[in-house]
Amino acid sequence: MMAPPVVSVVGTGLQYPPHKLGPEFVPKLVSNCYTDNVALLKIIEINERTKIENRYSVLPSNHPLWFQDHILTNTECDDLFKKYGIPLAQDAATQAIEDWGGNLMDITHVVAMTCTSASSPGFDCTLSRRLGLSKHVRRTLLSGVTCAGSVAALRTAYDLLRGATQEGKPARALVIAAETMTVYVRGWLETIVKESIPNIGPTLFGDGACALVLSNGIGVKEGEREPIWNIHGAQSTLLDRPGCVGIRWMPSGVMPIISKDVPRMIKSALPSSFGNLITNSPSLRLEESNFNPSTYDWALHPGGAAILTGAEHALGLASHDHLRMSYKCYRSAGNTSSATVLSILHRLARAYREGLSGRSKVIGAAFGADITVEMIVLTKPSCELVH
Numbered sequence: 001m002m003a004p005p006v007v008s009v010v011g012t013g014l015q016y017p018p019h020k021l022g023p024e025f026v027p028k029l030v031s032n033c034y035t036d037n038v039a040l041l042k043i044i045e046i047n048e049r050t051k052i053e054n055r056y057s058v059l060p061s062n063h064p065l066w067f068q069d070h071i072l073t074n075t076e077c078d079d080l081f082k083k084y085g086i087p088l089a090q091d092a093a094t095q096a097i098e099d100w101g102g103n104l105m106d107i108t109h110v111v112a113m114t115c116t117s118a119s120s121p122g123f124d125c126t127l128s129r130r131l132g133l134s135k136h137v138r139r140t141l142l143s144g145v146t147c148a149g150s151v152a153a154l155r156t157a158y159d160l161l162r163g164a165t166q167e168g169k170p171a172r173a174l175v176i177a178a179e180t181m182t183v184y185v186r187g188w189l190e191t192i193v194k195e196s197i198p199n200i201g202p203t204l205f206g207d208g209a210c211a212l213v214l215s216n217g218i219g220v221k222e223g224e225r226e227p228i229w230n231i232h233g234a235q236s237t238l239l240d241r242p243g244c245v246g247i248r249w250m251p252s253g254v255m256p257i258i259s260k261d262v263p264r265m266i267k268s269a270l271p272s273s274f275g276n277l278i279t280n281s282p283s284l285r286l287e288e289s290n291f292n293p294s295t296y297d298w299a300l301h302p303g304g305a306a307i308l309t310g311a312e313h314a315l316g317l318a319s320h321d322h323l324r325m326s327y328k329c330y331r332s333a334g335n336t337s338s339a340t341v342l343s344i345l346h347r348l349a350r351a352y353r354e355g356l357s358g359r360s361k362v363i364g365a366a367f368g369a370d371i372t373v374e375m376i377v378l379t380k381p382s383c384e385l386v387h
């Protein structure tokens with residue numbers, strides 16, 4: 001019997017900007033720009049407890065833009081995304097395409113995602129042109145999905161490629177997420193002072209871009225990489241508690257909305273979301289062990305340390321084992337919003353290639369707007385499944 005057609009991950013790339021922000025960055029910025037403020041003192045206290053050791057930024061920690069009186073406007077922040085974020089996206093995409101080894105002209109779809117910029121034309125246009133993709137490439141730019149964007153973008157590409165498979169056409173998708181959220185940090189501090197309400201955004205977010213190439217396996221040419229993972233199913237769940245995660249558009253840039261309830265809500269939603277994902281994945285649901293979360297490696301969005309510990313408890317996962325790459329990514333780069341889960345998958349793919357042990361099955365899970373839980377399940381091609 002012929003194997004059913006699959007959509008596979010065939011290339012990955014990750015690019016962080018060159019500048020590092022350590023835990024001392026936020027207190028330094030606050031003490032240089034503001035006098036005592038209760039909400040900011042709370043931010044400094046939270047900043048000490050995030051367990052993030054480093055974040056990356058497109059701006060060095062001593063850049064004058066951080067310390068000047070003028071707070072950057074939306075337009076200025078957007079210009080910084082274009083100046084720094086699109087080249088980051090280009091570097092990540094170039095790495096993923098080289099990793100895949102195929103021909104640029106064979107890329108049929110681009111699915112792009114950013115929370116940093118909302119301008120039109122979107123960065124998918126500039127990026128496609130700079131990479132030299134076909135002018136007929138089918139572009140999709142996701143908006144309003146926030147940190148769930150990396151898995152939402154993968155899910156969208158997966159559906160588009162399965163559509164091409166139905167038509168018997170070869171299809172290759174570039175999935176790309178790019179973020180330069182740190183350009184908003186000073187504006188966030190200003191809003192915290194004005195509203196006297198702590199917001200954890202300045203303590204968590206970092207910059208980065210990550211790309212994956214997906215293939216539907218039709219018309220494979222010489223030079224194209226063998227699949228790293230096959231995708232078996234994807235799922236999006238909108239929880240019944242609106243308004244907990246989002247972005248407020250302010251004159252001084254975007255302001256993250258992250259309610260204190262988020263870790264608790266994600267923790268309680270994870271077991272059923274995971275169960276539904278496996279139940280709805282025909283190639284996995286007949287084998288009982290596939291319903292056991294601890295049989296997977298987890299690329300789980302580290303929105304904050306509390307999200308990771310909540311997942312450990314809810315799903316019976318170990319920080320040093322199933323979630324090791326999610327923790328590593330969080331400690332070394334913070335929350336890079338829509339690029340985060342893609343970057344964990346990239347790191348897992350490279351680790352497997354370097355011969356480090358890892359499981360055959362992986363779950364990607366991200367959380368975003370309103371709250372939405374996005375999940376995807378992948379397996380190594382060698383993984384034996386019960387159909």
Ligand SMILES: CC(C)(COP(=O)(O)OP(=O)(O)OC[C@H]1O[C@@H](n2cnc3c(N)ncnc32)[C@H](O)[C@@H]1OP(=O)(O)O)[C@@H](O)C(=O)NCCC(=O)NCCS
Nearest residue numbers: 046049050147198200258259260262303304305306307367
């Ligand atoms: C931010 C974080 C790392 C801080 O860790 P922590 O200090 O161990 O967390 P705690 O829950 O003990 O909270 C510490 C303080 O931060 C405050 N805080 C926590 N989450 C907050 C939020 N979302 N907004 C504002 N304040 C918050 C708490 O109220 C508490 O203040 P209090 O002492 O005055 O009550 C942790 O709360 C976290 O990971 N939160 C989840 C982040 C999140 O939802 N990310 C987005 C997912 S898409």
